[in-house]
Amino acid sequence: MPLAPLLRREGLAKLSGREQYVDDLDIPGALHGITVRSTSARGTIRNIRFDPEIDWSSFVIVDHRDVPGLNTVKLIETDQPALAATEVRHIHEPVVLLAHPSRRALRKAVRAITIEVDPLPSVLDFTVRPTPEQIQHGSDNIYKQITITKGDARSILADAPIIVEGVYRTGAQEHVYLEPQGMIAEEVDGVIIIRGSMQCPYYVHTAVCHALGREADQVRIIQTPTGGAFGGKEEFPSGVAIHAALLALKAGRPVRLVYDRTEDLAATTKRHPSWTRHRTAVASDGQLLAQEITFLLDGGAYMTLSPVVLSRGMIHAAGPYHCEHISIDGRAVLSNTVPFGAFRGFGAPQSLFAVERHMDRIALRLGLDPVTVRQRNLLADGQTTATGQVVADGVDRQGLLNRALSLSDYAAKRETHRQFNIDTPDRRRGIGLTTFFHGAGFTGSGEVYLDSKVAVAGLPDGTIEVRTASTEMGQGTTTIFTQLASDRLGLPPEAVAIAQPDTAVVPNSGPTVASRTAMIVGRLVQEACDDLRRQLSLDATDRGNDVAEAIRAWHRTHPNGLLLGQGHYRPPPGIEWDEGTYRGEAYGAYGWAAYVAEVEVDLRTYGTTVLDFVAVQDVGTVLNTTLARGQVQGGVAQGIGWTLMEECQWEDGAMTNNQLTNYIIPTSSDIPPIRVAFQETPYPHGAEGAKGLGELPMDGPAPAIANAIAAATGAEAAVLPLTPERLMADLDR
Amino acid sequence: MSVLRPTTIDEAVAVLSAQPEAIPIAGGTDLMVHWPHRLELHEKTFVDLSRLTALRGLRWQDGDLVMGALTTYWDVLLDEQIGRRFPLLHRAARQVGAVQIQTRGTWAGNVGNGSPAADGVAVLMAYDAMVELTSVRGVDVVPLRDFYTGYKISHRTPDQLITAIRLPGIPYRTQIFEKVGARKAQAISKIGVAMVEAPGGWVVVANSMAPTIRRCRAVEAVLNSGHPISSPEALHDTILQDVHPIDDLRSTGEYRVRVMARLLYHDLREHIAAFS
């Protein structure tokens, strides 16, 4: 039985402008905070000069000496200082914090502080081996190196008659969530309370406890309605929260630290730039015989999440294909730029762009249709992925591809384009295809390690409250959880409340990342509902009013009691992962997809217009069609931006186009009709059969569009973004 | 910040004469951009023009189009006669920002701001617009083609108010406006070309190709000569006689020259038999 449809629960508040984001909160007596940042890419801090023109006594001033705990933003590593103490490693690195009642006074004050730095040699190109003077991490600036080995690619390549090679590069991408980063901190009765825009309240909690030297119960993190995130509010908010807390402690008053757009663009994490080389041995019929892949990521100045981004990128690097011999070597390396971090897709869009563009190169080389090459190699049930994971989910991958081909009218379009391109002097049309996959949830044993917990509280009035740390950031958590709980207990949606994530109230259901929320946490919500029913001595046939009445009765006999159903993650059977060898079940489930893009290139301007886009995927059971379609369309739009126009321009490792006038994201006029179709093969361990969905649509647009541009113009289309300037140079080759 | 709100042109020019550092503000869509970061502007005096009813609206006079200085893009888009007589004004107006900017932004503000990427200025210059400048000293009329003397520098002296823009009522043949931005809407021009075939010959205006928007006399001469043009590349040298585009955040000088040549070539091949 499909879930009853439900409109987005917070939709009206957002549409009508009534939603209260962190900057809208009226906190009496709150000061504004601001961050003073490094203007050097790398060096030793010699002096911090405060211009005597300003009366500094009216400012709260914080530097590294004010950090009561360990001066780090704790994540995988503790290499990133909360506030730089002796050394800076990138422009815009936070050094000093100020608070004041007036935002304007703060803007003036920032300009009156000079951070004097003795420069050290910086690394600005992650593809070049560093010199000894440039080493800042370990012995080689490598944050993480991973190899994936299946069979013996090297010997196959040594004897292969046909080898296709290619190098592919992708650029950084900004999240451009509508609401910039922001936190408000205050201390109340010895507890530091931090409210703000975030994906992962417990990440923030851990980092704040660590930097402030506080016990868990002395720190309380509350998520405020979050205006978009896309991974940009996974790890970055931890630093903002620490900063706000440091200012609030020193000020003895609440402090609001909200970035404006230029600061947010300049100083926050972005998608990792990548460099990928493919060497592939193929048979003349297109069969993949051996894949040798080198995958490099620019990690930026601190480690943040680079090792796991690298890991996901590598696991997807060979594509959704069967090949007996695969060797993937990957590294995430340091550079003196703003740290790169989590972004929808998490490394997979980069490596999938490379392999999917490469598949078309293989087809071209062999004189085959790109469709044929994919049909010949797509994984079938019983075959294994690069990590040796046996695929056996019953998904009809060939069917997905065929559906995308028929919906996009692929074959006929190829013909009409041929004629169009002869008849039209100044325009070229082409159609491009990609088949891909995306692993849902944390990699390998990650979900076991997260140990997620969920609670469903039965309230005295017979309604329930779902308590998780999973955040709503526009993607639909609140709505999906309501649907699941309401369906499970037969209660109307109005009788289901979703608790605002608050670490003093909700258990840790893990971070809201990795397309895991509906699939994994949603499942735990169902289990917590079942547990609630058990505690009420009800059986599965008791629904609706029976449940509500039983809850009320329980409270009558347990005044002030806490009635909690619990859900606790247990891994599905048969999941085995060896972190040392990178062998085994990398993910519990994969979404599979086939996307097709049709483009027109204007030969006068080298500008590309996406005329049509078809996105067909299997993400298990679709829990809410409107939300799911919205996720796909939004992901495709974001992918179009990354592919065609979004480009961070750098000088000394700092973004120079940090305004939305010059960092170009697509408008509605740049987006074609996006035709979305789902094939639904239920995943037995996901909520109602759901698999992950949020990230998958970010993977497909780049290769589909680049392949279409190549088909239209003969361009290499190997470097993103394919701006008109870059395409002009490409076609000049 | 202080804001003065005159209600007559006389009052306004008197204020500008007494306080030459005061800044006229019309729609504010240039002046308010990045406002929180432009701390130096916060101390200034602004002369709000919105109460100068005499500057509102457009009219036809002896066949000429006269736009009061408060005429917005939207005012022009609502006027069908302009669509027939000066279609490039419609085409440019439709591509300025989006509706919010089109209803607030003024043509005079576009001229006054003097950005080398101003779309309005490009089409006005193609139609050989005259800028009416008023001060306590009297009225000056300056051809827009001579108005700019350098990057954001013009013949307007600080005490002068732009009071009107006048377009001569001449019949035009071919009329072309191309705006190349980094996306399809809400984009600042990387290259713009406005060109018309007037009774006296071709007028070609380039924007985002030089420190000011400017007429391309060498290109005009080639077009007026009627000599065939064999390829877009054949235009590069001519274009470089007129403009010297730079590499900046938005594009490269090379791209700008090559694409301008390609726009001219491809757009004109349909119009000029000699090209085929």
Ligand SMILES: Cc1cc2nc3c(=O)[nH]c(=O)nc-3n(C[C@H](O)[C@H](O)[C@H](O)COP(=O)(O)OP(=O)(O)OC[C@H]3O[C@@H](n4cnc5c(N)ncnc54)[C@H](O)[C@@H]3O)c2cc1C
């Ligand atoms: C989101 C956005 C998108 C935009 N898109 C475009 C675009 O696509 N193309 C484009 O060309 N521009 C664009 N602009 C810029 C701007 O909207 C235009 O230049 C507009 O025409 C400015 O008019 P205004 O009335 O708002 O000028 P204001 O901001 O009021 O003034 C601009 C300048 O002109 C001076 N000025 C104004 N009126 C007079 C007068 N009567 N006499 C003397 N000086 C005067 C002012 O002192 C100031 O220096 C955009 C702006 C924004 C914010």
